[in-house]
Amino acid sequence: MIRSCLTLVLSLLLLMGCPLTGSREDAAASYVETLGQSLEIDPDFSRIPTVTALPSKRARRLEMPEIDMGLMDFLSLYGCELQLVVGERTSTLGRVAHPGTRLDYHIKFISAAEDCLPKIDSETRAQSLRAAAQAKRDSIPEALWNGIWGASEMEGFFSRSGGTLPADPDPEVFRDASARIGIVLAMIDALEPGRVPEELGQLNSVYKHWQARPLAGQVLRSAEALRARLDDATDLLRRRLGQASPCAAGADAYRRLFEKQYLGSMVPRLSLVRHDGRRLFDRLHHLLHAPGAPVPDAMSPFIERNLQTGPGSIWYALDQSISGHIKAWNQLLAQCRQS
Numbered sequence: 001m002i003r004s005c006l007t008l009v010l011s012l013l014l015l016m017g018c019p020l021t022g023s024r025e026d027a028a029a030s031y032v033e034t035l036g037q038s039l040e041i042d043p044d045f046s047r048i049p050t051v052t053a054l055p056s057k058r059a060r061r062l063e064m065p066e067i068d069m070g071l072m073d074f075l076s077l078y079g080c081e082l083q084l085v086v087g088e089r090t091s092t093l094g095r096v097a098h099p100g101t102r103l104d105y106h107i108k109f110i111s112a113a114e115d116c117l118p119k120i121d122s123e124t125r126a127q128s129l130r131a132a133a134q135a136k137r138d139s140i141p142e143a144l145w146n147g148i149w150g151a152s153e154m155e156g157f158f159s160r161s162g163g164t165l166p167a168d169p170d171p172e173v174f175r176d177a178s179a180r181i182g183i184v185l186a187m188i189d190a191l192e193p194g195r196v197p198e199e200l201g202q203l204n205s206v207y208k209h210w211q212a213r214p215l216a217g218q219v220l221r222s223a224e225a226l227r228a229r230l231d232d233a234t235d236l237l238r239r240r241l242g243q244a245s246p247c248a249a250g251a252d253a254y255r256r257l258f259e260k261q262y263l264g265s266m267v268p269r270l271s272l273v274r275h276d277g278r279r280l281f282d283r284l285h286h287l288l289h290a291p292g293a294p295v296p297d298a299m300s301p302f303i304e305r306n307l308q309t310g311p312g313s314i315w316y317a318l319d320q321s322i323s324g325h326i327k328a329w330n331q332l333l334a335q336c337r338q339s
Helices: 002-015 026-039 071-075 081-090 099-119 123-138 140-148 152-157 171-190 198-212 215-241 251-289 297-307 314-338
Strands: none
Touching: 026 215, 026 251, 081 099, 099 123, 099 140, 099 198, 123 140, 152 198, 152 215, 171 198, 171 215, 171 251, 215 251, 215 314, 251 297, 251 314
């Protein structure tokens, strides 16, 4: 019966979400302390790993082809919208423009070049313009990548200075964050060379959202903290199992401890991070590859720890910690039941 119950708890954690009724990650430390007192063992608190950071903007951004237009070429564009587009890009402000603004310029250049070609009276200059437009088409994936992952606002979204998730986060926060990513994914799907997708106009609202709320960073800090404290609690249970009389307090006392402290305190918090948090990060992982650009090598440690789910990732580590903790509880309760 006990084994069935514990197996069910693990399955619920891995597959479903629960409403939050716990507190901040200091509640996980309180769980370890309470467990230590009940088992009459002093806990050894391990160091919570530092969240693997998003690389710097310079390391994240991909190189883009620069169109070098001489004065004569630029003057030959008179009467074309392309002259205005090129002028904006080569201005002082254009050189330091936001990646989202550069993405807008990148797409407009293609359309304006196509409109301008019939007005160019020099075949040599027309060929140069065709080559420039093709270079812009070919580098759309890089422009998309820089406009998304190269934006400084992405650093705000993954900021590690925002602490862990608050005690009672509104579920709407996770839904809203996922919806914003959906806007970006829709923009990528709708993008055609030379046509500015309607969703591009919504990028500013996405940027503001990422900058205002470090939700992704909070999820990662919570996941790292919960994993560390779960392992600390598992260590207590295993040390108790190694004692000559592990069931001195009796099976009923340990069962009540499990139900109140683990099921009542830890499970809701774990479910929040694994359900809402993991679902958000699944969308972020999709966004990683959606532009179709080569991912910079500097992103590898960040991706392996935070965005993937295999060995080495925080999500795999958290699953392993949950499994190990349930197994230790199962062994203690089963042994006490038999004694």
